[in-house]
Amino acid sequence: MSDARRVRPILRALGASWRAAWMTALAYRANFLADAVVTLFAAGATVLPVLFVFHGQETIAGWTASEALLVTGAFVVLQGLVEAAVEPNLRGLVDDIRFGTLDYVLLRPVDPQLLVSFRRLVPQRLVYSVGGFVILGVAASRLPEPPGLWAISAALTLLGVGAAVMYALWLLVVSTAFWFVRVDNLSYLLTSAMDAARWPIDVFRPVFRVLFSVVVPLGLMTTTPALALRGVLEPTSALSGLGVAVVFCAVSRAVWVRALRHYSSASS
Amino acid sequence: MNAISARGLTKTYRSPRKAQGLLASLRSLWHREHTVITAVSELDLELAPGETVGFLGPNGAGKTTTLKMLAGLIEPTAGTVRVLGYDSTQRPPELLRRLTLVMGNKQQLLWDLPPSETFELNRALYDVDRARFARIRDELVDLLALGSVIDRPARNLSLGERMKCELAAGLIHEPEVLFLDEPTIGLDVSMQVAVRQFIADWSRRHGATVLLTSHYMDDIAALCSRVVVIDGGRLRYDGALTALAERYAPERAVRIRLARPPVEPVGPLAVVGQELVGQVPAAAVPELLARVMATGEVLEVSVEPQPLEDALRRLFGGAA
Amino acid sequence: MLRALRAYPALLRIGFAAVVAYRAELVVWILTASMPLIMLGVFDRVADAGPVAGLDHAGVAGYFVAVLIVRQLASTWLVWELNQQIRTGALSAALLRPLHPLVWHSAETLATVPLRVVVLAPLLLPIWLWRPELQLALDPASLLVFTASVVLAWGVNFAVHTAFASLAFWLGQSMGLFQVWFGVWVLFSGYAIPLGAMPEWAQLFAEWAPFRAIIGIPADVLSGRVTLAHAPQLLAVQALWLCAFAALGGALWRRGVRRYEGQGA
Known part of the structure; x- marks a missing residue:
């Protein structure tokens, strides 16, 4: 089968799922608007901890407040994607396993991984990502040397790589749902550990860096895009980041496949 | 195939x-x-x-x-x-x-x-x-x-x-x-x-x-x-x-209403008020009916197959 | 009241059995309160340039260890539980029992304390090995003040949870509102940032807001930053907030339950 014939039905299926998700969100219009407004404020509020921590400090670990805000901005962009597109699917999967409706998903003639991880969407949470881009923009404009086109496209690429790593991490957590059904708790743990990614990785001493990076390749997700915007990113670290992303995606895919096999051999 | x-x-x-x-x-x-x-x-x-x-x-x-x-x-x-x-x-x-x-x-x-x-x-x-x-x-x-x-x-x-x-x-x-x-x-x-x-x-x-x-x-x-x-x-x-x-529900539920109360049971049929009632193998139904008709005036006859549930209950030994 | 007291040991036992049964989930939940660890990492670096709000490296470590401990001891999941019970209608059954649902929930919360201590200890040990000079105020007088302070903090938190959970009687779902409270709480309670390290205006707000009654005050007591002479004043602040939120939570709860029963839910 050619790649085009394989990809098209998937795109069509996701398109239809997202259409349904938008319609569901708009079915509760007041809730949609309220949620969007609160989300926007929440995105704005992420600036406060940075300002508070930098109160009375010129630089911390070689980062000025504006530069640290680049990291926070990147974090907010990724967090918005997770809340809009990844988390609802994880929680949905947990329900699907509990109530047995996952069977319907598995019987669709489309790759179940894509269907399980992308069919649900909470569109109003994308506002959070928009807020993240605003923070990125404002912080970048306050740099001594505003980033050029090259730096911006590198940063966007690295944000994409970060999103892929984030997705792979969540897929790993999702997969464990097949063994331990109550993983919604595990997702909160991942969310809280992810909070460390608000800060430039250099801020943490090696002890902490090990502690956090074992679970979450933090620097890769948020610090490298910020370094790119500052124009101080080493090409080698960008490349190794890409490598890490590929490895993460491959591992999570393998675990997912095993999890599905476990599901179909252990359930009744 | x-x-x-x-x-x-x-x-x-x-x-x-x-x-x-x-x-x-x-x-x-x-x-x-x-x-x-x-x-x-x-x-x-x-x-x-x-x-x-x-x-x-x-x-x-x-x-x-x-x-x-x-x-x-x-x-x-x-x-x-x-x-x-x-x-x-x-x-x-x-x-x-x-x-x-x-x-x-x-x-x-x-x-x-x-x-x-x-x-x-x-x-x-x-x-x-x-x-x-x-x-x-x-x-x-x-x-x-x-x-x-x-x-x-x-x-x-x-x-x-x-x-x-x-x-x-x-x-x-x-x-x-x-x-x-x-x-x-x-x-x-x-x-x-x-x-x-x-x-x-x-x-x-x-x-x-x-x-x-x-x-x-x-x-x-x-x-x-x-x-x-x-x-x-x-x-x-x-x-x-x-x-x-x-195989599992071969009997019929037979119920015969007579003009006068019957005096005694007929074959497997018992007396219930003015009726003769009982479970009868399907093959034996015609002969039994003939016998009853011969003894008195029949007002109403109903012959019903057993419900399927009975067949299953028997198949599962009463578990269903 | 007397009956509730007599039933309490049994409630604690049942609550503890539930803790054992759901231990895996609870451990994960307890570990989600990891933000003080992250902020310890951040402020430990900030302290390189000299003390922040009077905290050097050992002081920062001591403060956040205290925050971790207070956070676990003064914690409750009431707002989640009640939201779920109201949404699923399970609260109706709970209201029929001759025991106040909040009494039961308080026992449920207290029953988690042993597990919290067990989970917390292995987290604190490496911090202590890393900064052995960190100090907590562990003399009897300070411990007495801390105990009072942490009990008050738990009370304020429980009352706040009751108030927010009760809003679900009208809204059907009050988790979103609680998240807003929680977001502000994280910033202005001393949970993420020692209040003294914040800009003037933020400090002023934090001082007059209820948030520090739940974390900041007991954490300051435990990390030895409160003189015994100053302690009564801080405890009074906590007690005041407890009264305020208990009144608010109680009123909302009573009206909400009446409404809930009126709907025949």
């Missing part, structure tokens, strides 16, 4: 034994005890294309497990399954496009949207072209008398309306093999009749192969000339429904 073909289908699984009490549950932290449960054992099953077969058995007999193994959702511990010639445990997309599973107690409709949106979603998932989709949708709306129901949010529909829409959503890709697990569960009698009628019409029009489980014997009697009965995961009966009734 048969539409569905299963040989030696077996499913066992381990289940942790739940500990009772605080101390025991503390102990279970360290080691858990397991019991091996055999859900389905050495089941052989063949369905010809276009056949509608009823799948019966008491609760926990392994019906749903079997259905899911046939659909490819559960991997058999042993045995082989072929559906439309494919190994269904691999769930190849070519096969998935041609089968459906509708479960009466689980829903696939998008809760906050009208069913028409679920249909549209399934159209995309199954890659049905628009002209064909419109034709099938109209046919389903017509056969199920859905009308405007498909344009109201699913959460506002009655149970019966929702079940009809579940069926329609499961059939929008015109599958050739239908696994229906309790499609009439919880519905009132008239809605049961409507759903039953629809399944009969649809499978006749489309030549679909249907494997149906139901707790309502009326469903089975109306739809299936052949039934498969399992109990404790083992095949107990596979054959014509009429033969099942003959």
Whole structure:
């Protein structure tokens, strides 16, 4: 089968799922608007901890407040994607396993991984990502040397790589749902550990860096895009980041496949 | 080639034994005890294309497990399954496009949207072209008398309306093999009749192969000339429904109302007020009637076959 | 009241059995309160340039260890539980029992304390090995003040949870509102940032807001930054907030339950 014939039905299926998700969100219009407004404020509020921590400090670990805000901005962009597109699917999967409706998903003639991880969407949470881009923009404009086109496209690429790593991490957590059904708790743990990614990785001493990076390749997700915007990113670290992303995606895919096999051999 | 073909289908699984009490549950932290449960054992099953077969058995007999193994959702511990010639445990997309599973107690409709949106979603998932989709949708709306129901949010529909829409959503890709697990569960009698009628019409029009489980014997009697009965995961009966009734419910309930109260019992018939009442083997009914007619004036005669439930109860040794 | 007291040991026992049964989930939940660890990492670096709000490296470590401990001891999941019970209608059954549902929930919360201590200890040990000079105020007088302070903090938190959960009687779902409270709480309670390290205006706000009654005050006591002479004043602040929120939570709860029963839910 050619790649085009394989990809098209998937795109069509996701398109239809997202259409349904938008319609569901708009079915509760007041809730949609309220949620969007609160989300926007929440995105704005992420600036406060940075300002508070930098109160009375010129630089911390070689980062000025504006530069640290680049990291926070990147974090907010990724967090918005997770809340809009990844988390609802994880929680949905947990329900699907509990109530047995996952069977319907598995019987669709489309790759179940894509269907399980992308069919649900909470569109109003994308506002959070928009807020993240605003923070990125404002912080970048306050740099001594505003980033050029090259730096911006590198940063966007690295944000994409970060999103892929984030997705792979969540897929790993999702997969464990097949063994331990109550993983919604595990997702909160991942969310809280992810909070460390608000800060430039250099801020943490090696002890902490090990502690956090074992679970979450933090620097890769948020610090490298910020370094790119500052124009101080080493090409080698960008490349190794890409490598890490590929490895993460491959591992999570393998675990997912095993999890599905476990599901179909252990359930009744 | 048969539409569905299963040989030696077996499913066992381990289940942790739940500990009772605080101390025991503390102990279970360290080691858990397991019991091996055999859900389905050495089941052989063949369905010809276009056949509608009823799948019966008491609760926990392994019906749903079997259905899911046939659909490819559960991997058999042993045995082989072929559906439309494919190994269904691999769930190849070519096969998935041609089968459906509708479960009466689980829903696939998008809760906050009208069913028409679920249909549209399934159209995309199954890659049905628009002209064909419109034709099938109209046919389903017509056969199920859905009308405007498909344009109201699913959460506002009655149970019966929702079940009809579940069926329609499961059939929008015109599958050739239908696994229906309790499609009439919880519905009132008239809605049961409507759903039953629809399944009969649809499978006749489309030549679909249907494997149906139901707790309502009326469903089975109306739809299936052949039934498969399992109990404790083992095949107990596979054959014509009429033969099942003959074998396990061979008696007739006879009730004869006489003009004058009868004085004494006639054969197996006992005296109850002004009537003679009793269970009589089908073959003995004509002779018995003749004997009663000879003794006095008969006002009314009723001879009824035993309900199918009786046949099953006897088959399961009173467990059903 | 007397009956509730007599039933309490049994409630604690049942609550503890539930803790054992759901231990895996609870451990994960307890570990989600990891933000003080992250902020310890951040402020440990900030302290390189000299003390922040009077905290050097050992002071920062001591402060956040205290925050971690207070967070676990003064914690409750009431708002989640009640939201769920109201949504699923399970509260109706709970209201029929001759025991106040909040009494039961308080026992449920207290029953988790042993597990919290067990989970917390292995987290604190490496911090202590890493900064052995960190100090907590563990003399009897300070411990007495801390105990009073942490009990008050738990009370304020429980009352706040009751108030937010009760809003679900009208809104059907009050988790979103609680998240807003929680977001502000994280910033202005001393949970993420020692209040003294914040800009003037933020400090002023934090001082007059209820948030520090739940974390900041007991954490300051435990990390030895409160003189015994100053302690009564801080405890009084906590007690005041407890009264305020208990009154608010109680009123909302009573009206909400009446409404809930009126709907025949």
